[in-house]
Amino acid sequence: MSMSGFTRFARRCVLMAGLLGVSVPVMAHAEADRMVIFDDDGFALAQWMVLKAPHVKVMGFATVSGDFWQKEATAYALRGLEIAGRTDVPVVQGATYPLMNSEKLTDRWEALYGKLVWKGAWMKKWVENTTQALPPYHPADVVPDLPWGNPKLKPSPENAAMFMIRMVHQYPGQISIIECGPMTNLALAQKLDPEFASLAKELVYMGGSLNPRQKLTSAASAQFAREFGNSPRREFNIRFDPEAASITMHAPWKRIVMVPVDPSTETEMSAEFVKDIASADTPIARIVKRSANNFPLWDEIAAAVWLDPSLIRSSTDLYVDVNTMFSAQYGDILSWTEGYQPDVGEQKEKVVLTVDVPRMKALIKDLISKP
Known part of the structure; x- marks a missing residue:
C-alpha cells in the first residue's frame, strides 16, 4: 500500500472508530524529511548519495564554476537528475566567475610563486605525468558533449543566490546547505541578504586544508601528497575564490562543519572501490562503473x-x-x-579530521545499490 493509501486507510479507521464509540491510539507522524540544498561545481557520486538517502528532501542543486565552468556543471547536474529519475528537483544556475580571482591573476600568481597542482576550469595541462585524464580546456560559455549523454532537462530560470535566499526564508531553520565547490553563490547570497546564513539550519562544506598526510600508496595519492607537503593549507575550492570563502565563513551560521582535505587522504576513487560499490545493475551504478578516476573522495x-x-x-x-x-x-x-582568533567576525567551525572509511564505503554502496 502506498503512503498516501495508508494515510487514507488510517483516517477511515479513526472515523469508523469514532462512530462506534471506540478509542484508538493516535499514530506517531513519520520521520520528517531533512531539507538540503547542494551547491557544487559538478555532479557525481556525492549528489546521488543524497538523492537516494531516506528521509532527505533535496530542495535543489545550485551550480557554480570551479572544477568546471558553471554552464558545464549545470549540464552535469541536469543529466545526473535524468539518470536518477529525479527530474522533479530543480537545478539553479549560479556564479560563472569568482568575486575577484581570475585566470589571468592565477597565471600571474604562478609566475611569482610556483605551479598549482589543480586550477579547475582554467587547467590547460598537468605539471607532471598523472593517471588522471585532463578535462578539455574551453571558454566559459562552451558546454562540451558530456560522457553521460547531454541533458534534455532545462535549468530553473531562478538565480542560485536568490533561490537559496528564498528557500531559507520559506523554511527558516530547516535548510542544510552542503557546499562542495567554491563559495561564490553563498557569498553573493549573504551580501544580498544579511539574514541568509542565520536563517539556514547549517552549512557543511568540503574545502580547505590543515595538515594532510599521505595515507595510501598509489601514484595518484603520492601526487596530491607532494602538494600538501609544501603547501599544507592550500585547497582548490577555497583557492578558486578566496574572497567568497572569507565572506561565507564570517556569516552568522547556526552551525558550520568543515570537511578539509585531511580525512580524504585515506580514500580513493579506485577501480576496486568503484567495482565494489557499483555492483548493482541500476542506471546510477552503470555510470559509476565508468568513474574510476583515482581522486580522493572529497565531496x-x-x-x-x-x-x-x-x-x-x-x-x-x-x-x-x-x-x-x-x-x-x-x-x-x-x-x-579558542582565544587566539583575531576576533573580527570569525566563526567557530567543527572541523572533521578523520572518518570511519569502511563504514562510509558501506553507506555509499548501500545508497548506490538502491533501485
Missing part, C-alpha cells in the same frame, strides 16, 4: 558525514578564515583555537 565525505554524523571519528573546533592577500599564501586556510 563524498561531506555528503556522508551530513547523512550520518556518527561516521566522524575525530574532529576539533576551530575558528577559520582565509588569506585574501595576493601573496604566496593567497587562498590558504587560517585557523585558531
Whole structure:
C-alpha cells in the first residue's frame, strides 16, 4: 500500500472508530524529511548519495564554476537528475566567475610563486605525468558533449543566490546547505541578504586544508601528497575564490562543519572501490562503473558525514578564515583555537579530521545499490 493509501486507510479507521464509540491510539507522524540544498561545481557520486538517502528532501542543486565552468556543471547536474529519475528537483544556475580571482591573476600568481597542482576550469595541462585524464580546456560559455549523454532537462530560470535566499526564508531553520565547490553563490547570497546564513539550519562544506598526510600508496595519492607537503593549507575550492570563502565563513551560521582535505587522504576513487560499490545493475551504478578516476573522495565525505554524523571519528573546533592577500599564501586556510582568533567576525567551525572509511564505503554502496 502506498503512503498516501495508508494515510487514507488510517483516517477511515479513526472515523469508523469514532462512530462506534471506540478509542484508538493516535499514530506517531513519520520521520520528517531533512531539507538540503547542494551547491557544487559538478555532479557525481556525492549528489546521488543524497538523492537516494531516506528521509532527505533535496530542495535543489545550485551550480557554480570551479572544477568546471558553471554552464558545464549545470549540464552535469541536469543529466545526473535524468539518470536518477529525479527530474522533479530543480537545478539553479549560479556564479560563472569568482568575486575577484581570475585566470589571468592565477597565471600571474604562478609566475611569482610556483605551479598549482589543480586550477579547475582554467587547467590547460598537468605539471607532471598523472593517471588522471585532463578535462578539455574551453571558454566559459562552451558546454562540451558530456560522457553521460547531454541533458534534455532545462535549468530553473531562478538565480542560485536568490533561490537559496528564498528557500531559507520559506523554511527558516530547516535548510542544510552542503557546499562542495567554491563559495561564490553563498557569498553573493549573504551580501544580498544579511539574514541568509542565520536563517539556514547549517552549512557543511568540503574545502580547505590543515595538515594532510599521505595515507595510501598509489601514484595518484603520492601526487596530491607532494602538494600538501609544501603547501599544507592550500585547497582548490577555497583557492578558486578566496574572497567568497572569507565572506561565507564570517556569516552568522547556526552551525558550520568543515570537511578539509585531511580525512580524504585515506580514500580513493579506485577501480576496486568503484567495482565494489557499483555492483548493482541500476542506471546510477552503470555510470559509476565508468568513474574510476583515482581522486580522493572529497565531496563524498561531506555528503556522508551530513547523512550520518556518527561516521566522524575525530574532529576539533576551530575558528577559520582565509588569506585574501595576493601573496604566496593567497587562498590558504587560517585557523585558531579558542582565544587566539583575531576576533573580527570569525566563526567557530567543527572541523572533521578523520572518518570511519569502511563504514562510509558501506553507506555509499548501500545508497548506490538502491533501485
